[in-house]
Amino acid sequence: MEQNNHDFSIPQRQPSVAIGIILIKFFRMTIKAMWPILVSLVIGRRAGSTFDDIILYVVIGFAVYNLLGSILTYFRFYYYIKDNAIVLDKGVLKKTRTNIPFERIQTINFSQNLLHQLFNVVSVEIDSAGANKSEISIDALRKDEAIALRDYIMAEKKQLIEESGTEEEKSIIADKSPSDLLLHLKPKDLIKVGVSQNHLRSMGIIFAFVFTTINEITDNISDFIADQLGQYESYVVNNTLFAFVASVVLVTVISFLFSLVNSILKYYDLKLWLSNNGLKLVRGLFNREEVTINKNKVQMVSWSTNPIRKIFKMYTLQIAQASSTEVNAQKSKINVPGSYKHQISKVINMVFPSEYLGAEAKHFISPLIKLRIIFFYGLIPSALGLSTWFLIEEAAFYFLLILPLSFFLGRAYYKKRSYEINEELIRSNSGIVGTENMLTQIHKVQAVRVNQSWYQRRKQLATIKxxxxxxxxxxxFIxxxxxxxxxxxxxxxxxxxxxxxx
Amino acid sequence: MTNHFENLSINPSELPSLEEVNFKPIDPNYLKVSLISSALFFVALVAGAIAIIEFSDFEEKTNGYLISMGAILLFLAANITLTILGFKKKKYALRQRDIIYTKGLIWSVRTTVPFNRIQHAELKQGPIERLYKINSLKLFTAGGQSSDLVIPGLPDDEALSMKDFVLKKTEEDGAEQS
Known part of the structure; x- marks a missing residue:
């Protein structure tokens, strides 16, 4: 840590490029909140009513307010180190001072979006244990300065723990084993990951987006669709099959491209390092994220695959950390798609005590679950479908197709649902088309719940959570x-x- | 009982089973509180139905009343039956190292939280509960909202002593841990 050219004890502002970064952040927030108004303005302007002009002024006023706000935010933001704690002073109208002692700091993560990368700065997120408001962030710091800051804090923290820490904490700090690069997603693997994404999900996202947009623009979706369809009615009647095939192909291609591009943006040049203390992950093309995971904070490791990914022998690894707030729950789960089996077992070996890992007997659940699935997902929907007989007549018979479908669903679910347990670990296996496995240490469980439905009570069965x-x-159903x-x-x-x- | 898990060092069937625990029912006043709050809800529902029928231009108001009031009555009867029968299922137990709460008439649920996993505890009292001097004890864990334990229907003094007991236990078991 010989980088003494950085003096952190003096309150400092962020580099001036931070103004731009804060501004863009503010604008994104504004647009996210107000895009329906903007869209309706663009459309409404053609009508040229005065009411819309008022809205326009409101929007402009709001934007100017944000602009001023972000500039002021920049000038009122200081960070420094004092008495073994990092201090942030901020706030335009209400001044706040956040003070985080080094011992409480868990990890310091960097991330970079495109702008950060252009100016060689990083945004810093400091994650601390305990209290609810556990995260503080600095929008932009010069990269070398950020690294120096992190090294300094971590070195100080190490010293503090050596002086007055518990044995366990000391053993973590004393461990200076170098971290090895476990996984590097090369372009070929990245393409494989993109190809094997869940394209149905992308289709859903696109549909949801299209519908909400239409909903914002026009007041009445059904009118809009009837309008649109009306225009093509004669065309469609003559070319139903062609139109159908063409739209299916189009939707498929779009969703495929969407998930491909999405995964390239998100997982570009993904690297995962392992050390004895935890894991470090870097990923992303425009938005470069860096995440450090403390071994002790990991609560659950899951890995899953789908039929396409299985052809490539790849899995999606998910490492779930304890999250202090419900809001952060999604953020604290880290997905690593395109991991191979041996890489997953290395991660598990590191996170959970390896002496307990082994092949345990698989316990299967009760086959009665097949009947339940057929009942709830087959019989009831098809009965409901048949009851529309008086509306659609013979076409109602198509609903009977749900029955065999639910039969296969139940069989597939039952076949893959099982669990394994030993002294230390519990693992659940599930899946219908793909497979999903979850593994956790038993002592990390916070609460146990046993549920019984009316049916389960009759059959002496129960569900444990x-x-x-x-x-x-x-x-x-055990x-x-x-x-x-x-x-x-x-x-x-x-x-x-x-x-x-x- | 047969042992389902041969690979474990301890035979789970030798551990104290939760089935043999003596569960304590919650305060009978809680039944009154739930009946009063559902009565209030139904009063609001009836008022809403009357307002809809009176202020809209229905052709046949009697039919409207018959159908809506019939449905509401049916709903009310079901609600009262389920509340009364379900009340008997709401029970709790304190063991040496954990706290258990069971509920549910049709879907029975039994939640157990070990003392050394409780983050904090709080007592809650709504306006109707205040009339009958009962409380709900809320125990928070790190397992998220779905695993938080809420025990309703505890008389004021009992609730307070229970909260203190739980917090004391949490401190003891937690201190043992590190």
């Missing part, structure tokens, strides 16, 4: 005695384990 600080793990044994064993393990869960 385990809540961790990063999501829940549930095992449905026999009641099995559920009770699991419940008492897991509770016993939580209550006797002397380790911290975080």
């Amino acid at each position: 385990l809540y961790t600080a990063a999501g829940e793990l549930s095992i449905p 026999s009641l005695s099995e559920a009770l044994q699991l419940e008492s064993f897991i509770l016993y393990r939580i209550q006797t384990d002397k380790r911290e869960w975080m």
Whole structure:
């Protein structure tokens, strides 16, 4: 840490490029909040009513307010280090001072969007343990300065813990093993990841976007669609099959391209490092993120695959950290698509005690779940469908196709649903078309719940749910005695384990 | 009971089972509170129905009244039956190292939170609950909202002593841990 050219004890502003970055952030926030008004303005202007002009002034006024706000935000923002804590002074009308002691700092993460990359600056996020408002961020810092700041804080923190930390904390700090690059997503792998994305999901996103946009523009979707369709009616009647095939192809191509581009933007040049303390991840094309994960904070590791990804022998690895607020729950889950099996087992080896890893007996759930699935997803929908007989006559018989579908659904679900348990770990396996596996340490469970529906009570079955600080793990339809044994064993393990869960 | 898990060092069937725990029912006043609040809800519903029928231009008002009031009555009867029968299922138990709460007539749910996983505890009292001097004890864990434990229908003094007991236990078990 010989970079003493940075003196952090004097209050400093961010580099001036931060004004631009804050401004863009503000504008994005404004546009996100007000785009429906903007869209309706553009359309409404053609009508040329005076009311719309008023709205326009309001929008301009709001934008100017934001602009001034961001400039003031920049000039009122200072950061410095004092008494082994990082201090941030900010606030335009209400001044606030945030003070985070070094011991409480968990990780310091950098991220860069396109603008950051152009000016060689990073945005810094400091994640601390405990309290609700656990995250503070600095919009822009020169990269070398940010790295120096992080090194300085981490070195100071290390010293503090050496002086007065617990044994466990010391062992974490003392560990100076270098981190190895475990995974690097090369362009070929990136394309594979893009190709094997869930294209149905992209289709859903596109549809949702198109519909909300139409909804904002016109007041009445059905009128709009009837209008549009009316124009093409004669055309469609003559060319139904062609129109159908063409639109299916078009929608498929668009969703495919959407998910491909999306995954390239998000996962470009993804790198994952492993060290004995935790993991470090860097990814993204325009928006370069860097995330550090502390080993102790990891609550659950999941890996999943879908049929296309399975051809490439790839999995999506998800590492879920404890999140201090509900809002951050999504953010604290880190997805690494395009991981191979051996890489996943290395991550698991590192995060969870490896002496407990091994092949355990698979416990399957009750086959009665197949009947339940056929009942809820087959019988009831097809009965409802048939009851539309008086509306659509013979066409109602098509609803009977749901029945065999639900049969296969139930079979596939039952076949893949199982769990494995040993002294230390519990793992759940599931999936219908793809597969999904979740693994957690038993002592990280926060609460246990046993549910029984009316049907399950009759059949002496139960569903057990385990809540961790990063999501829940549930095992449905196991026999009641099995559920009770699991419940008492897991509770016993939580209550006797002397380790911290975080 | 047969052991389902041979690979574990402890036979789970030898551990104290939650089935044998003595559960305590919650305060009977809670039943009154829930009946009063559903009565208030139904009064609002009836008023709403009358307003809709009177202020819209229905041709046949009697039919409107018959259908809407019939539906509301049916709903009310179902609600009252479920509230009364479901009340007996609301029970809790304090064990040496955890707290258990069960509920649910049709879908029964039993939630257990070990003391060493409780983040904080709070008592809540609504306006009707205040009349009957009962409280709800809310226990927060890191497992998110869905796993938070809420025990309703605790008399004032009992609720307070229970909260203190839980917090004391949490501190003891937590201190043991690190």
